[in-house]
Amino acid sequence: MSLSRRSALLTGAALGIAPLSRAGAQANTIRIGVLNDMSGPYRDISGPYGVACAKQAVAEFGAQGFNVEVINADHQNKPDVGAGLARQWYDQGVDMILDVPTSSVGLAVAQVAKEKNKAYINTGSATSDLTGSACQATTVHWMYDTYMLAKSTGSAMVKAGGDSWFFLTADYAFGHALERDTAAFVRAAGGEVKGQVRYPFPSTTDFSSFLVQAQASRAKVIGMANAGADTINTIKQAAEFGITRRGVKLAALLMFLADVHALGLQTAQGLVLTESFYWDLNDRTRAVTRRLLPHLSGAYPNMASIANYSATLHFLKAVKDMGVAAAKASGTELVNRMKAIPCDDDAFGAGSIRADGRKLCPSYLFEVKSPAESKGPYDYYKLLGTTPAGEAFRPLNEGNCALVRS
Amino acid sequence: MLDAIEAFLGVPAPLLFGQLLLGLINGAFYAMLSLGLAVIFGLLNIINFTHGAQFMMGAFAAWMLLAWAGLGYWWALLLSPIIVGFTGIILEKLFISRLYKLDHLYGLLLTLGLGLIIEGVFRNEFGSSGLPYRIPAELSGAWDLGFMFMPIYRGWVVVAALFFCIATWLIIEKTRLGAYLRAATERAELVQAFGINVPRMITLTYGAGVALAAVAGVLAAPIYSVNPQMGSNLIIVVFAVVVIGGMGSILGSIVTGFGLGIVEGLTKVYYPEASATVIFVIMAIVLLARPAGLFGRA
Incomplete structure (x- = not known):
């Protein structure tokens, strides 16, 4: 009896430690989920290239006192699949969902991000409703709209x-x-x-x-x-x-x-x-394209794929600015911080994010x-x-x- | 007179004629694909869900022959069905032949899975936005029919599809080989007793059905962008065509293929939003009224 109690205690301790240490690592890890079309008509516009661009931004951002992890999934251009994945990801500790082409899916995910109070940067959907009648305090819409x-x-x-x-x-x-x-x-x-x-x-x-x-x-x-x-x-x-x-x-x-x-x-x-982007516009766009090309298996970046690079960089800047714990606590505050600090990167140059979540660029x-x-x-x-x-x-x-x- | 027709139809008559013609062209693709399905189902009792992927492989084979071997459209029309048909024979030998004794459902699951795998492999290799394939020089240009501009190539598609459909029908209904095939469908053991190698005949029939899909793929390559999902968009409609025509009925698949192309074309004029669903509505009605399909024998 006593033996079994001791073993039970030991097991409990062991079980307790594992989640604790994992939680410790998780508390210092920012997770970015790239949700896009990996298999349908919009795959070549962003798809695997958009994922590679987000990863390149993480690599260029470098070690700043916290870890960054990028995961991705295929939403198959279906609003129900996209919203389901988004809900699951946010519940599992994803801090920001990125990309999301296909406006019907993009609008559905915006709703989930608002419910969960998590950051959402859309670079894939075109509908101007994302910053209009359907705007949310947790949404940022990147380089274009209708x-x-x-x-x-x-x-x-x-x-x-x-x-x-x-x-x-x-x-x-x-x-x-x-x-x-x-x-x-x-x-x-x-x-x-x-x-x-x-x-x-x-x-x-x-x-x-x-x-x-x-x-x-x-x-x-x-x-x-x-x-x-x-x-x-x-x-x-x-x-x-x-x-x-x-x-x-x-x-x-x-x-x-x-x-x-x-x-x-x-x-x-x-x-x-x-x-809003072309690789041969100026020295900065040519430089970022040269850095990205080895990761894109020959396809040159367009405004959609490279927006993932630009948005990830700015997002990480905001996280660093306010601290990981605060960034994880509230998507609204995180997005407010993104709106407060100026954007600048090689792809889109200097810019800013408006109160309605619209990122401004030429x-x-x-x-x-x-x-x-x-x-x-x-x-x-x-x-x-x-x-x-x-x-x-x-x-x-x-x-x-x-x-x-x- | 024309004015009276227009008033009755609600749309300008030239527009309507144009749509009927375009519907016929799309119907040509439905007919060719559903024909291959009907042949395979008739003899093998397999619902071949790999058909869409094989249609796509036909188009890709045409592209590869041009890009890698410098062989143009006419060579592709000959070689692509042989190449893709051969891959079909390998599939039949390796996988499908093991399922003849089992329920339909197993064949359906296997061929669906194979189709998804093939599509995935092509998508990984070639991306999703497609590859360009030019219309052959002999068939480029267009006729001005007055009520519309008719590309010569589309006319050729209808002629070619009709040729392949009639040829297939003649082979199966009017030749000795066709008689063997039909006999093997009814009583395989008896036909085998007459010294005919039934398993080999079945394998070759699958290859031929697949080759028909590949021919349709080559015909489609200059019209649509050659991309990995070009088959999956079409195949669901084609299955509805086969169900409406009656599973396994050769004539049924040809007639309903062309007929539904026209119905779809008309829907595109009157209510375009429903053009993707109209065929399924018809399928539901036909299944309620005649569960064996329009030309099927219950």
């Missing part, structure tokens, strides 16, 4: 004479937001919206029917409110059906360097698009080069214009964000 894309690409197309539009829209939160924000700019510039088609996402591969409908509307511009493989298929099929040869312009409202690479310059040349309007103009690997863009950080995004008071009104 408003910024609409303002840059949409306004430029109208200015160039494209004053009547037909939208080809992916039927979910992102497509709707991009269509809404672009249509507003088209109308504001005196243009007209002739109609739209909303196609099922992500199960559509044939866009020819929709393109023919767009053509029948006699609009001068077909606005593609979609992304990734959908955009690639749309552009390919528009060329096949001779739509661009008949003088109708395609507006690639969201297109990344990886998409241009997949299309090839022969098909993509002349397209006008907006990104947006760049590019034109895709022709095969003859391209001098080397990933030499794809010509810079047409720059919108400064202060004007690139929706004015703070127009977003309907509760954080701003209060």
Whole structure:
């Protein structure tokens, strides 16, 4: 009896020590969870490259008195899968969730982060609602949104004479937001919206029917409110059906360097698009690209993947600034600290985060080069214009964000 | 006259004709894929869920032949089905042949798993945004039909798909080989007693069904981006087509393939949001009214 009691005590002590020491290590470890599309249409935009960029930021941040761990998972572009993983991660001690493309998933995870009072930096979803009607004190939205894309690409197309539009829209939160924000700019510039088609996402591969409908509307511009493989298929099929040869312009409202690479310059040349990062912009962007390339298996970074680098660096700066214990205690306070200190990194330069969670950076309007103009690997863009950080995004008071009104 | 039609239909007539034509083209892919499935199910009693991955492999084989061996589209149309069909034969020999005595469910699980593995391997190797494959020079360009711009290549797809469908149907229904195949479906032991090597015939049939998927893959490569998930998007629809046509019915899969392509095309005009679901709604209705499918024998 006494023996068994002693052994029971010993076992208890042993069991007690293990969690204690683990808890000790955990208390000094910041965990970052990269949640994105590792297997679907948006994989090549961030996916494994986004994970590598976050890890590179951790490596460059170096030892600052606490450990940093990066984990990742595939949300399969499904809001229920994404929200479930986020809940599980936050419960298991993940301090910040990063990336989260696909706006429907991005919005669902924002809700979970708010419930758990944990930091959430979105670099993947485009919907401007993340800092508008759905804004949260725990959310930061990094390098782009539908408003910024609409303002840059949409306004430029109208200015160039494209004053009547037909939208080809992916039927979910992102497509709707991009269509809404672009249509507003088209109308504001005196243009007209002739109609739209909303196609099922992500199960559509044939866009020819929709393109023919767009053509029948006699609009001068077909606005593609979609992304990734959908955009690639749309552009390919528009060329096949001779739509661009008949003088109708395609507006690639969201297109990344990886998409241009997949299309090839022969098909993509002349397209006008907006990104907030291009590797060949200046000395700093070229330097960070050189550092990243060995980890990206040949694919050059675009604004989405490299935003994970930039956001991770800034997040770690804020953690260091306020101390690990305080950072772990409240996601809201952590995000407030991120808003209080200025951002600066090689990818996006100097910037800041607004009260509604919007990270401010300039947006760049590019034109895709022709095969003859391209001098080397990933030499794809010509810079047409720059919108400064202060004007690139929706004015703070127009977003309907509760954080701003209060 | 045209105005009256327009008023009745609610959309401009040219637009409608265009959509019917496009529906026919998509139907060509459904027909070719469901045909391969029907052949395999008819003889092997295996619901081949690897079919989508094999369609994708056909497209990738075309890309590889061009990028690595410099062989163009016409060579790909010949070689890709042989290569992919051969991988199908290996799969059949190694795995699928062990399941003939078991319930359908095991074959379904095995082929589904194999399909996912194949897709994963291609995704790891080639990424998800796809690889470019140009339309062959002989078939590029388009005809102006007045009501729409018709790419020559899409016309070719319909012709080629019809050719393969009719050829397959003729082989199975009208030739001695087809008679053996049909006989082996009914009474394998008896056919074997006549000195025919039934297991080998089954293996080759699986290879041929897979080769049909690969042909469809080569036909699709210049239209869609060649990417690892191109098959998984299509295969669920194709299964619905097979169920509607009647499992194992060759003629049924061809007719419903083209027919549902057209129905889907019309949905894209009237209510685009439902274009991905309309085929499943039809499937549910058909299953309620005729559980064996439109052309199936109960």
